[in-house]
Amino acid sequence: MKPAPFAYVRPSSLSEALTALGEDPDAKVLAGGQSLLPLLSMRLAQPSRLVDINGLPDLDHVDVTDEGVRVGALARHSAVLASAEVERVQPLVTLALRHVAHATIRNRGTTVGSVVHADPASELPAVLALLGGSVDVEGPRGRRTVAAEELYVGPLETSLSHDEIAVEAFFPALGPRSGVAFEELARRHGDYAMAGVAALVEVDGDDVVSASAGFFSVCERPTVVDLTCAEDPGEAALAELEPSADIHASLDYRRQLVRVLTPRVLAAATEHARRRAHG
Amino acid sequence: MAEVFRDDLHDVTLHVNGAAHDVRVPARRLLSDAIRHDCGLTGTHVGCEHGVCGACTVLLDGRPVRSCLMLAVSVADAEITTVEGLGGDDDSLGPVQQAFAECHGLQCGFCTPGFLTTITAGLRENPTPTREEATEMIAGNLCRCTGYQNIVRSVLRAAEIQAGEQS
Ligand SMILES: Cc1cc2nc3c(=O)[nH]c(=O)nc-3n(C[C@H](O)[C@H](O)[C@H](O)COP(=O)(O)OP(=O)(O)OC[C@H]3O[C@@H](n4cnc5c(N)ncnc54)[C@H](O)[C@@H]3O)c2cc1C
Ligand code: FES
Numbered sequence: 001m002k003p004a005p006f007a008y009v010r011p012s013s014l015s016e017a018l019t020a021l022g023e024d025p026d027a028k029v030l031a032g033g034q035s036l037l038p039l040l041s042m043r044l045a046q047p048s049r050l051v052d053i054n055g056l057p058d059l060d061h062v063d064v065t066d067e068g069v070r071v072g073a074l075a076r077h078s079a080v081l082a083s084a085e086v087e088r089v090q091p092l093v094t095l096a097l098r099h100v101a102h103a104t105i106r107n108r109g110t111t112v113g114s115v116v117h118a119d120p121a122s123e124l125p126a127v128l129a130l131l132g133g134s135v136d137v138e139g140p141r142g143r144r145t146v147a148a149e150e151l152y153v154g155p156l157e158t159s160l161s162h163d164e165i166a167v168e169a170f171f172p173a174l175g176p177r178s179g180v181a182f183e184e185l186a187r188r189h190g191d192y193a194m195a196g197v198a199a200l201v202e203v204d205g206d207d208v209v210s211a212s213a214g215f216f217s218v219c220e221r222p223t224v225v226d227l228t229c230a231e232d233p234g235e236a237a238l239a240e241l242e243p244s245a246d247i248h249a250s251l252d253y254r255r256q257l258v259r260v261l262t263p264r265v266l267a268a269a270t271e272h273a274r275r276r277a278h279g
Numbered sequence: 280m281a282e283v284f285r286d287d288l289h290d291v292t293l294h295v296n297g298a299a300h301d302v303r304v305p306a307r308r309l310l311s312d313a314i315r316h317d318c319g320l321t322g323t324h325v326g327c328e329h330g331v332c333g334a335c336t337v338l339l340d341g342r343p344v345r346s347c348l349m350l351a352v353s354v355a356d357a358e359i360t361t362v363e364g365l366g367g368d369d370d371s372l373g374p375v376q377q378a379f380a381e382c383h384g385l386q387c388g389f390c391t392p393g394f395l396t397t398i399t400a401g402l403r404e405n406p407t408p409t410r411e412e413a414t415e416m417i418a419g420n421l422c423r424c425t426g427y428q429n430i431v432r433s434v435l436r437a438a439e440i441q442a443g444e445q446s
């Protein structure tokens with residue numbers, strides 16, 4: 001359980017970091033290391049070079065405005081979770097982060113790292129996708145914004161190219177007549193979920209005008225399903241999802257979790273939206 | 280054929296428990312291994328080496344982190360505290376250590392260094408935990424012996440000892 005050899009650089013500017021990445025097609029970014037180090041130690045990944053971005057300036061911000069939450073690439077999960085402003089403007093981020101690993105892992109792991117690691121079992125990619133968020137990326141061709149719906153390609157795979165660095169994730173604010181809810185089932189507290197659902201509902205008076213759910217640890221990538229007109233949300237969601245089986249949960253069990261969790265989370269989000277809309 | 284790499288060595292100064300250790304390590308040296316083998320501080324234990332068990336937990340600038348999920352080359356600027364740094368200068372036990380001894384918070388002791396560091400930082404953040412908060416505080420650490428009940432009691436007892444020391 002030791003990593004294979006690699007070269008290590010710790011640049012102090014973004015341009016140096018981009019150069020170091022660009023020079024070596026097998027180089028990888030090291031952020032919090034809470035996903036990468038296990039992969040290295042188990043030798044599931046053997047990059048030739050690590051570009052440690054922890055020495056880059058001005059990337060640890062958690063900026064909250066009426067528009068939403070902007071999280072810099074070096075903001076740790078714990079800093080985002082501790083922010084009362086984040087919870088006020090987009091409570092789904094806070095709800096989800098409580099389920100990401102344990103406090104000790106959150107002290108080091110970054111929220112942006114989790115978003116771009118694109119683990120299908122991770123909470124934050126599904127949250128970003130459900131909220132219609134985005135990631136800002138710096139690369140040799142300059143800066144670009146990648147919408148969540150274009151980000152997730154497959155398990156552990158995004159549309160970022162190997163010489164790009166994600167510098168910021170953007171989670172849009174929750175509207176005044178909207179509500180959110182979140183639930184997952186894991187074998188133990190802090191473990192990756194066997195299945196999880198986040199929901200976003202908007203109301204007008206007592207009517208639901210839109211309802212959607214983001215699923216993680218169900219399919220090979222985070223998946224958002226529109227359930228606005230669904231009479232039986234669990235079955236409607238399953239019709240759109242392609243659950244996969246693994247050692248943590250069988251196909252039938254995952255489908256059952258979707259059937260049970262989806263209506264429950266939608267009802268809670270609707271309740272939350274009504275409470276917010278009524279004041 | 281894949282290129283064969285030789286390990287480049289890096290000179291790093293690790294600041295552990297107030298002492299500076301100059302070590303020469305390959306980039307792939309895990310912080311847990313550097314602490315144990317290069318600094319000779321074997322109180323930090325290594326169980327799973329992928330972040331799950333918590334035995335290797337040390338404090339990095341006062342906050343608990345998994346030393347098996349960090350590279351020694353990446354922490355030169357940080358102040359590291361291991362279990363060896365939790366006692367008094369005269370080899371006396373720190374409050375969390377004393378509580379573990381009183382409450383039988385350990386049996387084989389393999390997991391203990393990780394619990395002691397985690398709880399030390401946890402009580403700094405929340406000096407008066409409820410039973411539920413004490414349980415949450417240790418939720419990221421595994422123990423195969425005690426069944427956790429005595430560890431939760433140790434957290435609550437350590438909080439009492441600390442409160443007594445301060446009054
Ligand atoms: C025991 C344990 C339990 C966990 N449980 C959960 C859980 O329940 N839910 C969950 O979501 N996560 C969990 N995690 C993972 C944790 O959330 C990680 O922090 C997160 O997935 C990755 O963030 P990081 O900063 O550690 O990234 P790293 O490990 O440093 O990097 C991960 C990957 O993303 C790339 N990367 C990182 N940052 C950037 C960037 N800015 N630009 C471009 N590429 C980048 C790296 O090259 C690498 O490929 C767990 C981890 C452990 C060890
Ligand atoms: S050895 Fe580091 S968490 Fe198990």
Ligand code: FES
Binds near residue numbers: 386388422425
């Ligand atoms: S005392 Fe033996 S593992 Fe905890």
